[in-house]
Amino acid sequence: MQIERPRDLDELLAGLDSHPEATLLAGGTDLMVDVNLSHHRPETVVALRRVDDLATWDDGFIGAGVTYARMEAGPHPALAQLARTVGSPQIRATGTIGGNLGTASPAGDTLPFLAAVDAEVVVASRGDRRRLRWEDFLLGPKHTALRPGEVIVGVQLPERLPQRQAFAKIGVRQAMVIATVNCCVVRDEDGKTRIALGAVGPTVVRTPAAEELVSSQQQVSATMLDEFQRLVSDDVTPITDHRATERYRRHAAGVLARRTLERCLPR
């Protein structure tokens, strides 16, 4: 195995130019599990942790190297909430938002937030930089639009984020758990609501019919919440796997979405 340990973005992009098929190593919390347990043997690794440019967090731009520990202490309530549900303090000290995007697990916990706020993913290669909407970046389970020679530089959030935002997650226990269903809701002052769910489809999904139902309403009645829950359950496309059945996930998605929305409504 060959490893490159660049110290800045120029070195990183030059390294990727020479080794476009290299495996990118951020916090290691996904890659090393593959190496340890699935005997994954990357030929060339480009290690990202020394690249300070990736660790910047400048208002609406969150560098790919920002860790869950930093997100926990950051200004966006739903992002802080989701970061706190990831792994353990040991995982949160090293795992990064760029790594979560790069792994593109259907259950990735940052992804519902990024989808709900309509974030863009910023990627770069030597001499080129692209901004992709989240749904143009996340193409399928563990499949992204990242091309050989490219690296995720960070995510760009919209200029103004709704103050009302919440994240929730269902798993078999409170800590150290991969989501059975996860969910983020953001709601503007004028009622416009966006909801995104993970682990209930090949990638994180939005449920437009449910969004539309509650977006036109300043007051959301109990009847409307019932309908909202039903629309979410209808719209998701979960599978049965070792974590949960399709039926459980479909039900849980509706319940979780409803509860998460309720946390975004005025009391």
Next chain:
Amino acid sequence: MIVTLEVNGERRTAEVAGWESLLWVLRERLGLTGAKDACQQGECGSCSVIFDGQLVCACLVMAADAEGAQVTTVEGLADATDLHPVQRAYVDEGAVQCGYCTPGLVVATAHLLTEHPDATPDEVREALAGNLCRCTGYGSVLRAVAAAQGASDPAGADREA
């Protein structure tokens, strides 16, 4: 490839293969078997070490990427004559059953008390949530942490863990 890093204040060099984790290198190349090899996927915390000031699972650090890092393992906590206060507290409280999780818990506790000495009982629980004890000896662990904090009232230690 050759990796050079600082372990417990000493400069160490090891020949490592690409697939090796820092945990493997500590145990098999450098003879430091305090950090334990259990789940290999960052679930159990028994390989917890302090890596450039952060508490991490050594099993999830690629050894080749540890070049230049400063690592503290459980072996680095005590000095030549005295146990580290956290180790002393674990001994005094009998916070050990089979002992497999103990080095990770001790390192995690030492890190917590450096970063956040006044952690509340709830904060202690959250800070140690990544260190699993399958003997379920959490009550005595929490009493040991409280003792190491110098707390007279180890509030929360006897709650269901």
